[in-house]
Amino acid sequence: MPKNKADLLQGTLDMLILKSLSLGELHGYGVIQRIRQLSDEMLHVEQGSLYPALYRIEQKGWVSSRWDVHETGREAKFYKLTRAGRKQLETEEASWDRLCLAIAKIRQAT
Amino acid sequence: MPKNKADLLQGTLDMLILKSLSLGELHGYGVIQRIRQLSDEMLHVEQGSLYPALYRIEQKGWVSSRWDVHETGREAKFYKLTRAGRKQLETEEASWDRLCLAIAKIRQAT
């Protein structure tokens, strides 16, 4: 039984998470929803992908987190982009652009 | 010491190989050169990435191979896109387009 392909390409998840958080503080579950919504339902991030990614990203200092209670009265861990995270987002966007350009060049070859 | 990022995003290599071969039969080393050249030196595929990928792709029936001697008089294994491979290339290009579109949507969000 062949395994499925990844929904996302490896390496894009961090960028998407950072971008989501650049629009404002969010908890993990909210990041998933925001990505889904902003992409018009085209991209779905699994929880099992997100939480390890958030942890990884926090370790690198690109986001900070704190526990808080949100309007519904429930506890959640809120993540916020740090200055370094904002810088990292720019870097990743630039390298995404480079890759897209390179692939476009190859694809237009006849 | 943190490891380097991938030069390529995982999942794009197959598409690039298939695309290269869609322009004509090639041996492995030639695929690397073609990708490099078509992308204006922006993308470089390592041999240790390419050959396993070619093997994988051949197992799936997207390319066929044969040993032959090329103009320099040396032996090399030539790969050729199959009909299924051509179909696969279309599929992968379409899903690349979808991903680019989705990410573009997210990035334009304010």
Add this chain to the structure above:
DNA sequence: GAGATTGCTTTGACAATCTAGGTATACCGT
């Protein structure tokens, strides 16, 4: 005949993602 280039291959490591589970709280309909 030494060194560079071309060409194929294998090995081991690694990082990112997915699947699949688990826990717990809040809300809603009945």
Add this chain to the structure above:
DNA sequence: ACGGTATACCTAGATTGTCAAAGCAATCTC
């Protein structure tokens, strides 16, 4: 009061694609 659904967090295991680093051999140039 109860069950189901959505929200919210987390972990474990497996898979996979890529890379780094080798090795081997043939050809060409100096």
